[in-house]
Every structure is written in structure tokens, then in C-alpha cells.
Amino acid sequence: xxxxxxxxxxxxxxxxxxxxxxxxxxxxxxxxxxxxxxxxxxxxxxxxxxxxxxxxxxxxxxxxxxxxxxxxxxxxxxxxxxxxxxxxxxxxxxxxxxxxxxxxxxxxxxxxxxxxxxxxxxxxxxxxxxxxxxxxxxxxxxxxxxxxxxxxxxxxxxxxxxxxxxxxxxxxxxxxxxxxxxxxxxxxxxxxxxxxxxxxxxxxxxxxxxxxxxxxxxxxxxxxxxxxxxxxxxxxxxxxxxxxxxxxxxxxxxxxxxxxxxxxxxxxxxxxxxxxxxxxxxxxxxxxxxxxxxxxxxxxxxxxxxxxxxxxxxxxxxxxxxxxxxxxxxxxxxxxxxxxxxxxxxxxxxxxxxxxxxxxxxxxxxxxxxxxxxxxxxxxxxxxxxxxxxxxxxxxxxxxxxxxxxxxxxxxxxxxxxxxxxxxxxxxxxxxxxxxxxxxxxxxxxxxxxxxxxxxxxxxxxxxxxxxxxxxxxxxxxxxxxxxxxxxxxxxxxxxxxxxxxxxxxxxxxxxxxxxxxxxxxxxxxxxxxxxxxxxxxxxxxxxxxxxxxxxxxxxxxxxxxxxxxxxxxxxxxxxxxxxxxxxxxxxxxxxxxxxxxxxxxxxxxxxxxxxxxxxxxxxxxxxxxxxxxxxxxxxxxxxx
Numbered sequence: 001x002x003x004x005x006x007x008x009x010x011x012x013x014x015x016x017x018x019x020x021x022x023x024x025x026x027x028x029x030x031x032x033x034x035x036x037x038x039x040x041x042x043x044x045x046x047x048x049x050x051x052x053x054x055x056x057x058x059x060x061x062x063x064x065x066x067x068x069x070x071x072x073x074x075x076x077x078x079x080x081x082x083x084x085x086x087x088x089x090x091x092x093x094x095x096x097x098x099x100x101x102x103x104x105x106x107x108x109x110x111x112x113x114x115x116x117x118x119x120x121x122x123x124x125x126x127x128x129x130x131x132x133x134x135x136x137x138x139x140x141x142x143x144x145x146x147x148x149x150x151x152x153x154x155x156x157x158x159x160x161x162x163x164x165x166x167x168x169x170x171x172x173x174x175x176x177x178x179x180x181x182x183x184x185x186x187x188x189x190x191x192x193x194x195x196x197x198x199x200x201x202x203x204x205x206x207x208x209x210x211x212x213x214x215x216x217x218x219x220x221x222x223x224x225x226x227x228x229x230x231x232x233x234x235x236x237x238x239x240x241x242x243x244x245x246x247x248x249x250x251x252x253x254x255x256x257x258x259x260x261x262x263x264x265x266x267x268x269x270x271x272x273x274x275x276x277x278x279x280x281x282x283x284x285x286x287x288x289x290x291x292x293x294x295x296x297x298x299x300x301x302x303x304x305x306x307x308x309x310x311x312x313x314x315x316x317x318x319x320x321x322x323x324x325x326x327x328x329x330x331x332x333x334x335x336x337x338x339x340x341x342x343x344x345x346x347x348x349x350x351x352x353x354x355x356x357x358x359x360x361x362x363x364x365x366x367x368x369x370x371x372x373x374x375x376x377x378x379x380x381x382x383x384x385x386x387x388x389x390x391x392x393x394x395x396x397x398x399x400x401x402x403x404x405x406x407x408x409x410x411x412x413x414x415x416x417x418x419x420x421x422x423x424x425x426x427x428x429x430x431x432x433x434x435x436x437x438x439x440x441x442x443x444x445x446x447x448x449x450x451x452x453x454x455x456x457x458x459x460x461x462x463x464x465x466x467x468x469x470x471x472x473x474x475x476x477x478x479x480x481x482x483x484x485x486x487x488x489x490x491x492x493x494x495x496x497x498x499x500x501x502x503x504x505x506x507x508x509x510x511x512x513x514x515x516x517x518x519x520x521x522x523x524x525x526x527x528x529x530x531x532x533x534x535x536x537x538x539x540x541x542x543x544x545x546x547x548x549x550x551x552x553x554x555x556x557x558x559x560x561x562x563x564x565x566x567x568x569x570x571x572x573x574x575x576x577x578x579x580x581x582x583x584x585x586x587x588x589x590x591x592x593x594x595x596x597x598x599x600x601x602x603x604x605x606x607x608x609x610x611x612x613x614x615x616x617x618x619x620x621x622x623x624x625x626x627x628x629x630x631x632x633x634x635x636x637x638x639x640x641x
Contacts, residue, residue: 088141091499182233235267306332362478384457408528410485
């Protein structure tokens with residue numbers, strides 16, 4: 001039965017969830033013949049969410065957990081206390097919602113021009129619906145609304161990744177099977193929490209688990225393990241680190257930016273909102289330097305993910321797969337930081353989460369622009385794009401500087417904070433592979449820069465142009481945001497600090513320009529000014545130096561020999577082919593030994609066989625009826641006890 005709930009409706013939070021659903025469904029049904037109009041509605045819907053975020057920001061209630069129900073909410077379920085469907089505005093949810101909305105709005109500007117007649121994918125309505133689920137995940141106050149949003153997110157992203165192509169469909173199915181494993185584990189954890197607390201509210205389940213320390217530790221660990229599997233699967237943490245290389249590569253090029261920048265962070269949000277609080281209040285159990293043993297193990301899973309992501313990225317020739325594994329590596333670093341369960345660790349994780357949304361979003365938009373003009377994503381077939389697409393080049397350059405953790409861009413500050421969080425808890429051994437994963441990013445990021453944008457321009461692309469104006473404008477915004485975060489870290493860290501009171505954390509020491517760590521403090525504005533001054537000096541010397549002489553692409557490579565006589569084409573002779581071959585040969589045995597790909601493919605194969613068997617049963621009327629009867633009898637027996 002439906003009824004009107006009491007209380008004042010928070011129109012910002014309600015609209016952020018419901019409005020995209022309504023617009024997406026309208027666009028899907030009514031505007032199915034007007035593809036360009038669908039993208040306009042996607043942009044307007046995301047713009048509305050930004051206004052909703054602003055109205056929530058103006059409320060200033062980041063430190064509190066204000067519950068606000070739907071205007072038409074489900075009646076209370078007997079025995080479960082509170083209403084089964086309601087929103088809850090928290091500072092943590094707002095941080096994720098605001099960050100994801102800002103980045104998606106920038107991407108939507110890019111998509112308006114990207115989806116022309118030659119590149120249109122028709123996924124705008126699904127993406128619009130997905131943005132409603134995005135808000136629902138971050139504002140859900142109870143398990144039912146969280147699960148609804150989680151599943152809508154799963155189905156819409158599956159359909160978007162597939163977008164009617166066979167290779168994309170296989171990648172989407174692989175992604176969805178892993179998501180299904182995670183969702184099944186989450187349901188088990190939710191069942192334990194709801195049955196124990198007697199409430200559908202997420203906060204009640206967290207309090208229930210926290211209250212079991214000292215009496216039923218094994219049940220708490222088992223339950224948090226279920227949630228961890230779900231959130232690890234969604235965020236591609238080991239052993240689920242393989243799906244981004246398929247999903248990112250086969251998804252629509254503009255959606256890859258959202259998939260890598262925003263969607264992969266849902267698991268990070270879940271860990272901070274659900275798992276970490278359980279190991280904070282009243283924890284009784286083994287610890288490593290003050291970190292609960294369970295969280296310390298999660299931290300090691302994070303650094304393993306970071307290292308594997310780096311090693312796999314080094315050997316990629318597909319530019320989208322390379323950046324997908326780069327995302328995996330960065331997620332691993334975020335997990336390592338948040339596992340410290342401290343003010344500095346959570347702040348570092350949230351700061352790097354937002355930074356990664358922006359710089360990886362910019363990287364994928366730059367790559368989408370190159371593919372938009374060339375149709376290529378294999379890096380050895382490119383080269384010299386900087387001459388024809390300078391804005392795309394500078395976007396890529398600025399964003400990979402941030403991704404590598406080099407000042408003065410935003411990634412430097414957040415990576416520095418991650419190491420400080422590990423040092424604070426004396427996790428020096430954990431910091432070593434984390435540092436290796438970060439410094440190893442220089443290798444694969446340089447490969448992308450060198451093979452796509454530098455070198456000599458192929459004759460095939462001598463007449464291509466820069467991306468259209470809306471796409472260029474979106475890249476400019478991404479580039480500016482990356483630089484802004486590097487010079488003024490307080491723009492992100494001040495809102496993060498403001499939510500710590502409600503989360504039970506002490507504030508970290510920071511201001512608009514600087515951050516205080518454990519071993520030292522840094523003033524980002526001064527560092528940025530010094531670096532920018534150095535760049536200007538080098539640029540000036542370049543301008544006054546001797547002009548370069550341009551030659552044909554193969555003139556400097558072949559010493560007068562003809563590559564055709566060796567059976568080589570212009571693309572195969574490109575220096576991007578087997579760029580790090582000696583290193584690839586060295587690390588290949590290790591990667592084969594740690595690959596989980598064959599295991600999950602086997603699970604997918606057996607699942608397919610099982611579904612085929614069930615389908616054959618129900619295609620045979622007599623056998624299908626018998627199977628259905630047996631299932632009903634078993635349910636009656638089990639539920640009747």
C-alpha cells in the first residue's frame with residue numbers, strides 16, 4: 001500500500017534521483033527516433049542534478065545524517081521498523097554525488113558533439129537512467145532503495161557497454177557476471193544485517209554488526225566479507241581486476257570516460273559507508289599497528305591490485321585497455337589508503353577518488369577524440385597526433401602528469417597523502433609496492449604519450465583536424481580542473497574535512513594551499529609555481545632555439561633500406577610496436593601465474609551451460625511442469641518450518 005509520508009520533502013535530493021529516471025524513460029519511449037535530442041535531454045538532466053547538488057551544498061548539513069523519505073514511500077514492513085524506502089542525506093554521499101555529477105556534466109558536453117551520425121550509439125536514455133541510479137546509490141538510506149539503485153546501475157551499464165555489438169556484448173556479459181557474483185554476496189550480507197537488526201535501514205545494520213564485537217566476531221567478519229566481495233567486484237579490486245580491460249575497451253568511447261572515472265568508484269563508496277564503520281566503533285580483535293587485521297588484509301589486496309594494474313598496463317598496445325589497467329592500479333592505491341581507517345587515510349582516498357574522476361575522465365576524452373578522427377585505438381598505428389590535434393594532446397599531457405603523481409597537477413597531492421596515510425600507521429612494507437605501482441605508471445603513461453601523440457605523423461592522418469568545438473571545450477574544462485586541484489587542494493579537502501565530524505573522524509590539518517602530513521607538510525601553490533616557472537623557461541629556450549627540420553616518416557628509420565623488402569608495413573614498423581618487449585617477456589610468467597581470467601571465464605562457461613539446461617527443461621512442457629512443481633514443494637517445506 002502506498003501512502004504520503006510526513007515531513008518536508010528535500011526537493012534537491014528527491015529530484016536528483018527521480019528526475020533522471022523520468023527523463024530517461026521519456027527519452028527512451030518518446031524520443032527514440034530523435035537521437036540528437038536524446039543527448040540534449042541527457043545533458044539537461046545532468047545539469048539539473050548539478051543544481052540539485054548546489055542546493056544540497058547550500059544546506060550545509062554535511063556532518064549530520066538527515067533522513068528524508070520519498071513523498072510516496074512504501075508502508076513499513078511488519079517486523080522491520082522503519083519505512084522500507086527512503087533517502088538519507090550524508091556528507092559522504094554528497095561528496096560522491098557532487099563529484100560524479102560535475103564530471104558527468106563535462107562528459108555530456110563532449111557527448112553532444114561526439115554522437116553524430118557516424119558515431120551515435122543510442123545509449124543516451126540508458127545513461128540518463130543510470131544517473132538516477134547513481135544518485136540513488138549515494139543517497140540510499142535503506143537496503144531496498146540501495147539494491148534497486150544498484151541493480152538499475154548494473155543493468156543499464158550492461159546494456160550501454162554491449163550497445164548492440166557482438167564483441168561489446170561479450171565484454172558486457174563478462175562484466176555483468178562478475179557484478180552478479182558481487183550482488184549475490186551483498187544479498188547474503190544484507191540478509192544477515194536485516195534479520196539481526198530488525199530494520200531495513202543501512203545505519204541500523206552497521207550498528208548491529210558493530211555491537212557484535214566481543215561476542216560474535218566470526219559473524220561480523222563473514223558479513224563484512226560478503227559486502228567486501230560485492231564492492232571489490234564493482235571496483236575491479238583483485239581478484240576481480242580483469243573486467244575493465246574488456247568493458248572499457250568495448251564500451252562507447254565517451255561512456256568509457258564515465259565508466260573509468262565514476263562507475264568504478266561505487267565499490268569505494270560502499271566500503272567507506274558500510275564496511276569501515278563496522279571496524280571502528282567497539283572493535284575487538286587482532287590489529288596490525290592499530291589497523292584491524294581484516295582491514296590490513298584489504299590494504300594488501302589494494303596494493304596487489306595496484307601492482308598488477310601497472311604491470312598489465314605496461315604491456316598493452318590498445319590505448320583503451322592501457323588506461324583501463326591504469327584505472328585498476330589507481331583503485332588499488334585508493335583501497336590501500338582507505339583501509340587505514342584514519343582521518344588521513346579516508347581524506348587521501350576521497351581526494352584521489354575525485355582527482356581520478358577528473359584526470360582519467362580527461363584522458364579518456366582525449367583518446368575518444370583521437371579515435372573519433374582516426375578510427376584507431378591500437379597505438380602502434382598512430383603517432384604524431386600532436387601536430388594535428390594539439391588540444392587533445394595537451395589534455396592528455398596534463399592529465400597523465402596528474403595520473404603519474406607529478407606536481408603541479410592534482411594527482412601529486414593525493415598520492416602524497418596516500419603514502420602519508422600508510423606512514424602514519426607504520427605500514428612501510430605495504431608502502432613499498434604501492435610506491436612501485438605509482439612510479440611504474442611513468443612507463444605506461446609515457447608509452448601512451450609517445451606512441452599516440454609524439455613521433456612522426458602517419459601519412460594516413462596528414463589531413464585530420466582537431467575534435468569539434470564542444471568536445472574541445474569539455475577537454476579544456478577537464479584540463480583546467482586538474483590544474484586547479486593541483487594548485488589549490490583545499491577546494492576538495494575542505495568539503496572532505498567538513499564531513500569528518502559526522503563520520504567520527506578528527507579533521508586533518510589543511511588549508512586552501514597546503515596539507516599537513518605525518519612526516520612533513522607541503523604547500524602545493526608554491527610547488528606549482530616553481531614547476532610552472534621551469535616549464536616557461538624551457539618553453540622559451542625551445543622557441544629561441546634552432547628550428548627543426550621535418551622529414552618523411554621512414555627517412556630516419558631505415559638507413560636507405562626499404563621496409564617493404566622485409567615484409568613490414570608502415571604501421572608495423574612504428575616504434576610503438578612491442579614498445580617494452582624485454583620487460584614484457586620478463587613479467588609475463590608472473591602475470592600468467594596471477595591471472596584470474598581463466599577461472600572467471602570457466603565460471604561463465606558453466607553458468608551458460610546451466611542456463612541452457614534450464615531452458616531446455618522449460619522448452620519441454622512435461623519436464624518443465626515437473627521441475628516447477630518440485631521447486632514449489634521445496635519452498636513450501638523450507639518456509640513452512
